[in-house]
Amino acid sequence: MQDSDTYICVLCGKPEAQSIDLYCRKSKLVRGHRQELSTDAQEEQGHRRAHREGYAVRKVWKDIASGFKDVERADFDRALKALAGGAVPALWAYAVDRFSRKGAEDLLKVIGKARVIFDMDGLDSNEPRDRRWIINRAEEAREYSENLSRRVKDTKEEQRDGGLWVAGRAPWGYQVSPDRFLSPDETPAAKAMPSRADVVREIFRRVAEDSASTRDICRWLDGAGVPSPGGSFWRHNYVHRMLRHPAYVGWQVVQIRAGHPEAYRDAKGRRVALKSAGGPPVGLVDEKTAQAAQTALSQQTRVPVDNKRDTRPKHLLTGLLRCGGCGRSMPFGGTSYVCGAANGGRGCPGRASVRADRAEAFIFEAWLSRLTAADVEDPILHAASERWAARIRPEETEEEKAARTALRAAEASLKRLLNDRQNGVYDGPAARYFAPLLRDATEAVESARSEVERYNAPGRLALPFLSVEKDILTASWEAADLPMRRDLLRLVIDRITVAKAPHQGAKFDGMKRFTIEWAQPETAEDDAE
Template identity: 60%
Template sequence: MSAAYVCIICGESEPNTIDLYVRKSKKLGRDDHRREQSTDAQTEQGHRWSHRKGYAVRKVWKDIASAFKAVKRSDFDRALAALANEEVPTLWAYAIDRFSRKGAEDLLKVIGKARVIFDMDGLDSNEPRDRRWIINRAEEAREYSEGLSKRVRDTKEEQRDAGRWVAGRAPYGYTVSRDRVLSPDEEPFICHVATRKEWSRAALVREMFRMIAEDGESTRGVCRWLNGMRVPSPGGKSWGFAYVYRMTRNPAYYGTQVIQIRPGHPEPYRNTKGELVPLRGTALITRDQQRRAQNNLAGNNVIPVPNRARDTRAKHLLTGLLQCPGCKRSMSMGGRSYLCQAATGGTGCHVKASARTTAIESYVFEAWLARLTGADDDDSIMIAVSERWTARTKPEETAAEQAARSVLDAAEADLAGLIRTRKQYTGAAERYYFQQLTEATEAVDAAKEQAAKHGSAGRVQLPFLSVSVEDLTRAWEDADPYLKRDLLRLAIDRITVHKAPRRGCKFDGDSRLTIAWAKTTGRADYGTAA
C-alpha cells in the first residue's frame, strides 16, 4: 500500500498497517465473575503486539456479541470485508474463540487469502504449519461452545420445569430469593401526598392491572398516575406506556413460567409434555384479570362510561353527524347555522361549509323518515337500525353480546399474530409454536361458540314495521331532543355538507348533502316485531 498510516497510540508513521478485531459476549460489571477479557484490554494487547512487529494500527473493529449464535456482528463483517478488498493486509485477533466459534466456517473465508494473527494461540495463518492448528482449534472452540450451550439450555430447562425464575432480574413488583423463587415485593417505598396511602411495588402492579381491566384506563393514563406520584420506573426514570403494555403481556404476573423466544416478548413456558408450568411463589393477579386488561387495551372493552353529575350531552339535533368536505372536521352550532369548525376555530379550510339550522334539520328528518318507512323488512338499513335499537332498549343483552364478541376478536387477533411470527420459532422452539397454535385455535373455537349462544339467545325485533308515517311523525314531535338525536343515529352514520354554490341561495338538500346510512355488522339473528 502506498500511503503511510499513523499509529493512534504513539503517533509514529509506519509503512505496515494492521487492523485489530476485539470482541466479548456480554456487557458485564467489573465485579461479575462471568466477565471476560474486556475489549479495552484486548485492544491494548493488540497495540503492543503491533509495535513489537513493526505495524501501525489502522482500525480497531469491536463487537459485543456472541461468536456462535446467528446474530449480526457488524464490525466482524466489516473487518473481513476490509481484508477481502485489500484495504489492509493483516488482521489481529486476541484468540480463535474471540474471532469465531462457528468452527472453520468463518476462518476459511480469510485463510489463504489474507493474514490473520491469533495472538493468545500463537498462530499465524501465513505459516503453513499453523493452518492445520488454526482449523483444529477453531473446531475445538465450536465443539466447546455447542457443548456449553447445551449444558446451559438443559440447566435452564430443568430450572424452568421446577418453577424457578431463570432470568437475572425479577419482574417489577416481585423480589427473587437466592433459590430463584419469586415473591411479591410488599415493602412500602412511597407515600401518596394527598391520601397518605403507602404503596409497595406489588400493590402498584395490582392497582395498574385493576385500572386497566376494570376502569378501562389506558397505558398512558397509568403512566400519568405513576409519574404524578413520582414513582420511579424500573430504570429509575419516568414511566413509559410501552413498558406498561409489556407488563400486561407478561405471564409471570399471574404465576406462570415464562420463556423469551422473541426478544422482549415473554411467552408462557411449556415443558416437554406441553404443559404450562406454574412459578414457585405467589401470583400478583389472576389470569382473568390479565385477559381483561389485554382485551381493553386492544380496543375491545365494553366498560360503561360512569354517570356524570353534570349533563354534558349534546343538545342540538345534528351535532356530531355533520362533516365539512374540505377539512373533514365536524360542524357545530354557531348562531343560527351549523358551521365548519375551521370557520369558528381560526384554522385553515378551503371550503368552510355551513347550513341554516331549520333548513338542514327539516331536510334530514324527511330523508330519515322516507328511508325507514320506504324500506322492505329485509333491507340492510332495517337490520342495521335493529342492531342499534336493541343496543338502546336492551343494553344488558347487548353488553353481553359485545363482551362475547370482544373475546372472539381478541382470540382471533392472538391467533393471527402467532401465525405472522411463525418464522421466529425455529429449532427447539418449534414445539412452542405448535403448542401455542393449538391453544390459540381452541380459544377461537370456544369464543365462537360463546358468541353464537348470545346471538341466538336474543332475536332482535325490528322496530317501526307496523308504524305508519303519520304515527312515526307524531312520535317524533313528542320526543325530547335527546331521543330525536338517538333516533336519527339509528339509521345515519355521517352527513357531508357541501358548500352552497353562491351566497344567499335557497337550501337544496339533494345537492348539498351526502348521507352515509348505517350498515349492519351481520352478527345477529333478526325477527319481526309483533
Template identity: 30%
Template sequence: MHQEAICDLYLRSSLDRDGKTAIERQEADCRAWAERNGLTVRKVHVDRGRSGYKAVERSGFDAALAAATSGAVGTLVVWKLDRLSRKGVGQVGKVLDDMEKAGSRLVSVVDDLDTSHDSTRKVVVMLAELARSESENLGTRVGHAKRYLRSKGQWIGGQPPYGLLIDRQTKKLVHDPEHAVYARLIADEALAGNALVTIARLLNEHAILSPRGGQWNAASILQLLRSPAFAGLMPETETVETGDGGRKYTGRVFPYRDPETLEAVGIGEGIITVGEREQIIRTLESRTFLHAGKRRPKPEATALLTGLIFCGVPGCGRRMHRVGCSYQCMARRAGNQCIGASALAAPVDQYVTEQFHTELSELEAGDPLIDAISDRWMRRVDPQTFAKREALTTEIQEEEARLADLEDARYVRGEFSGAVAVERYDRLAERLRGRINRLCVDLRRLPMPSVDVSPMLDGPTLLKEWAGLTNENRRERLSLAVDRIEVSKGVRGQRIIPEKRIRIHWARPANPDATT
C-alpha cells in the first residue's frame, strides 16, 4: 500500500459544537468518501476550536500539510474547503502549489472537488475567496450583535469572573451562591493592602480551587481584581489594527462606555463596588514600575539561564527566574505550595558556563550530544523540511510495527494456517515491505540541511566567541546542548555548592531516525 492508496483527513471546527459541521460528522463523511473511492485512512488531523480565518496556531493543519507535501500520503481529504482555510487564495494557493510539487492531491467531499482534475483549481480559488469573504461578513455581524447587547446591558459571552454567574433570563451578572463568599474574601484581602501572592497562598492553604480547578497564583488574582465585571461593569477588550488592515485583541480589558453618554455601562451585580475597584486598581498600580509617566511592560529576560533553569524540588519542576541577585522558583513566588528552590545567580551562571565549555570541548566523534546539537541547529535552519522528514519517519515506523505484528501473527501466534491463509499473508507482507521501501526512498530524496558545528566543539574558538556574545545569544547556544538545568533546595545560610545542587540535563536527538 503506497501513497496513492492511502489518505489523511483534516478536520476543523471554530467552535466545537454538535451539528452538521461538527468534527464527528466531518470525519464520518470523509471516511465514507475514502471507502467509496478505495482509499485507506492513515491518520486524522484535528483542530478543535481553531479558526481558519484568524492568525492562530493550527497544529493539525501543519501536520496534515507536512504529510501531504512530503509524500507520506497521496491524498488529503477535507469535509469542505472552508474547513482547510478561510484566508483566501493567499494560503490555499500555496497549499495547492506545495501539494502539486509533491504529486499529491486535495479532495473536498461536500464541494465535490478533486485537485487532480485540471479544471478544479479555478473553482478552489473561487471558493477560497468566498470563504474569506464570509468570515469578514461574519465578523461584521458579530460586531453589530455585541454592540446591541452592550446597549442593553447584557452579557455578550464568555466565562464571567469568579464568584459570578449569568442569569439565563436577564443575561446579567448575579452572585454565585457557592463561590461568591470566596470572591469577596479575595476583594477584602486586596482592599486591606495584602500582596497578591499572600492572597494566593491563603486560598491554596484552605484548598479553595481556582476557576480552572487548580491552584491560585498572583497572576490569576490580578486578572480577577482588574476585571470590570468583578465590579458589575460591562467589560470590553482593547483591539489594535494589524499590518494587514485587520484587528487583533491586546488582552487589555477595560469598562465599556456608552458611545453617547460616555458613562460606564452596568452588567448586573458585582462582587465589589465601582469605588472599591478604583481603590484596588490604585493600590496595584502603586506597586508597578513607572517610567517617564508611563507604565512599562516587563523588560525582556536578560538573565543567562532564563527558560532553561527549573526548580528541582520533587513534585514542583516549575521554571525559575532571576529576581534580584538570585534565581527563584516561580511557583513559590506565585503562591503555590512549593518550598521553593533559590540560588545566587552568579555562581549558577558560572558553573553552567564552565560545564558547557568543558563538555563540548571534550566531545568525541559519535557522541550523542554532537548529534543532538547538529539536529537542533539544522531544525532552526529549515523547520519545514524537518516537518516533512518527521512525517515520513513516523509513517515508516508505524508500517514497520504493522509488519512486525503481521509476522508475529504468522510465526508466533499461528493465525495464518492453510495455503489460502499463507497466500494472504504473503500478499499483505509484500505490500507492507513495498510501502516501507518506497517511503524510505522518499525520505532519502528529501534534502538535508547541513551545518558545521566544529566551532562550538573547539574550546579556544568557543571561549573567544562566547566573550563577545550577549546573554540572549549565549542562551541560544546553551539551548542547542542543554535540555534543562535543575536546582535543588539549599540550606539557608550555607554557600551554594554547584556540584551538589545543580543538575544539567544534556540534550539528546529528539528523533535519531529523522536525521538519517
C-alpha cells in the first residue's frame, strides 16, 4: 500500500521509501526428507534484509518446484514479469540456485533493468563487480544440476538393467524390499480373501477366460471389501492400466508417456526381466494370459450388436431407414415410414416421410439389382457371407470375430506407436525404445493377420440362396417370411437415408430420395483401419 512516496510492508506494516518483492523457492519433496531452508524461513530472512536496505515488502512469491526441469513455476514467472515491467524496482532471492538452475537465461531478463539481491551468496546486481559472479554462479548451478541429473539417470538405468524396481511404489499385488527387489505380495487382500498377488492373478483370469469387463472387476473387488490402491473404491481405468502393465508379466518398466508404463529396453533393445531377492522372475501371470486379457479388453471397447429381440418388428424397413434432415430413425406410422422427430414433438429441419409400399418395392428392386450384378469377388457377397455365417454358425463366427478383434488391436497399437514417433515421444534418449517396440508391434500384427487369414479362404462363401441369378433370388424372397426378408436385406444393407420430398404431392423418385449404404466385409473394414 502506498501513501505519497511511502510504501507499507505487507508483512509487518512498517513504512519505507522503496518497495521490494521476495521470491522463495524450495524443491518439491519427492521421497524422504530434503535438507533445504523452508520457504517460510526464506521469507523471514528476506523480510529482515529488506528493512535493513530500506525496502518495504510489496509481494512474496513462492514456488515448490524444481528450478531446472521444464516445469511450470507460476510465481517465478510473475515475479520476473513484475520486475521487468517496472511494477517493483527490486527482487530478493535466497540464493542463485534457488532462483533458477537454467543458467544465465533467466537472469539476463532482469539484470541491468532492476536490482536483484541473492542473500546467501552475498551478491547484488547493482554492484558492477557482482554481475559476472552472478552469471558465473548461475552457470555453475546449471552445470551441477545437469551433472546430477545425468548421474541419477545413469544410476537408475543400471538398476533397471539389474532387474531392480526403480519407481517409488510397487504395483498393487507386489511388495518391494529395501534393496529394491520385487516379490509377490502375500498379504490378504481382505478378510476371507486370498493374497493380493492371487487377486491380481484372478483379475487376469476373469478378463481372459470369462470376458469380464473392468467394471465387473471393480464390482467384484468392491463387493468383496478389497480396498483399492488409494484405500477406497476401485476404478475401471485403474484396472485397465493393471491389465496392460508389463510388470505383472515380469518385465521391467519405464514411463515414456505420462501414465503409460512400457516395457523397459536395455542398450541392446532387449526387454529386462524383474528379479526377486532370490533371483527368479517375479511375473504374476504368463504372457499368454496377459495377451488374452488384453484381447478381451479390446473386444469390450466395441459395442456388441444384438440381433435377438423379444419383440420382433412387424415392418420390413424398420430400423434401416434414417431421416435425411436429422438422422433419426423412421418408424412405421399409419401407411408410411415417418421421421422419429414426430414422436415427442422434437424439431427436424427436413422431416422425411415415405409411403411404405413404395419404399419397400424400391428397396427390394435395389437389393435384387445389386446382388444380380455381383460376381464371386464382389465385396458385397463376402459381407453377406459373413453376416449369414454369424446367423447359422455363431460359435465359429465368434472365433473369427475374436481373431479380427486381435488384429484390430494389434494394428491400433502399431498406429499409436508410429503417431508417438511422429509427435516426438521417442526423440532423444527414448529413441532406443522405438526400434524394438516397432519390431514387436509389427510381429503382433503379422501374427494376428495370419490367424485372420484362416477365415479368408477363397470360395468360402455361405449364402442363404443357391446363386445370385434373378429368378433364384426372387423365388427365395417370395418364399421367405417377414423376419427372413428383413434378414436378407440386412445381409447387404447397413443404412438407408431418406430425403424429404421436394414438395407435397411430388411423384415418388427413389433414386433421388434414397441413399443406400451397402455393407462391407469385416476384412475391408480391417484394411481401412
